[in-house]
Amino acid sequence: MIESINWFPGHMAKTRREIQESLKLVDAVIEIRDSRIVKSSANPQIIDICKNKPRIILLNKCDLSEGKVTKAWVDFLSKDNVRALAVNSMSGLGLNNIKVEVDKLLKEKMDRMRSKGVTNVITRVMVVGIPNVGKSSFINKMAGSRVTKIGDRPGVTKSKQWIKTKIGIELMDTPGVLWPKFEEKKVGLNLAFTGAIKDEIMDIEELAIKLIEKLQKYNPDNLMKRYKLDSLEEDALANIEMIARKRGAVVSKGNIDYNRVSVMLLDEFRGGKLGQISLERPND
Template sequence: MEHINWYPGHMKKTKELIQKNLKLVDVVIELLDARIPLSSRNPQINEIVQNKPKVIVLNKSDLANPTISKEWVEYFKKEGHKVVEVDTISGKGLDKVTKMANEAVEDKMKAREEKGMNRRAIRAMIVGIPNVGKSSIINRLTGKKSAKTGDRPGVTRGKQWVRLKGNIELLDTPGVLWPKFEDLNVGLKLAFTGSIKDEVLDVETIALRLIDYLCRYYPENMKERYKLDTIEEEALDNMENIAKKRGCILGKGRTDYTRVANIILDEFRASIIGRISLERPNEEIHITMNDTDEE
């Protein structure tokens, strides 16, 4: 598979929007996917935000391996950031987002008071890649449907200010990816979690690579979910065995690869296979397959 190069025009505009409006805000709230905190972290954001106070939100924590998520919390704390795990379905951790945003700019607000100025609403910017759950978090924090949501990347558009609880005014921005994934593994992890539209990549290949990863790192989950007697060495053999168990068979016993691929991707994304993390701090995990390894 070649390097994934997907940079729609609206994402270029979003980067410019962030740069233009950064001076208006006091704190940046950066949303990451708890299953892939590094791969879902746009390296351009750090470059643009620079020394602006930041709160890191590990969203979709209900889908991630809880033990590994704790490791990520410590990892980002050591980087000097405030960090919180969030689950927008149950609402877990959401109250801490506004609390940490206030804490991040407390020194600035005290300095205003010392100069004889009144405290004003804290202005925050929320940033993150597509489909990381920004709109869902905004709707939860405001207590109303103020932002468009969708289960497909690229639903949010344009710029809007939203009033949050905790005396915070939030500047929402669309999801923004970076121009090119030099590391194929990063692109694949984004594809696994749905941050890249399925139409952009080959669904069967993506599912095959995901099966390879899951069978290596979460074999018991795979055995239990798909009633597999054994885990084979080759990802394709495992895919075909899952297809048989699920009845994804065409005429003359041929495997329906598209159907089984969609089942695997859908069940992984919905956490039906289990709470799974695709990366952990200080441990490089490569998504590879025997017949198509890329260095």
């Protein structure tokens, strides 16, 4: 399924080049990841491009991930010229810490500029991230108004733009960009689970089975509580069929409507209705 999809459009290759060319215009980089899939939502090419810039990693949608796991990721990622923060761009949780961490990372540079008589310095920061991690929501929250389009479909932002914020930082927005090849199948699956890859090019029923396989192994209580199940079967398809009957996803003669139940499962996972779930851990 994942290996055969064609999902790397030309605008993503163009965006990658533009990010590399624009780095000289900024002081630091804010990289946004999905806190449920911290490793899988990191674009290795962008990380390599930005490796010499001070970087803040925002683990977004932290309300949807397991708190202890997210805290472990923050500790794991924070080192040298990189700082990680758990945030929720919709509510604003954790965003007040960004300016403090940016100032710490840029302290030496700002001190040098002030020693040369440069005052009233505006810090410029590039915002990067793969599709659907919440970049537009973050920028709108920081700007205090709706300056970029928000959508739950990947690829809403199309070109870079500068946005002023209320904390003395100017943000350069960039389109969400993926990379040409997944080295591990589970990375592609995690991206598909959270909607970073368009559903239109996926086998939605197979994707739902893979999600249930993962949840019944690591988060069985979440599944049983959400769908009022007394127990789970070892077979993921059997569990999907039980959930379908609980939710009335059936057609004539009591047959299962697999597409309907698959769409429902993915929508409810993405919306946090299955509770706080982390699909990756630092020690995986």
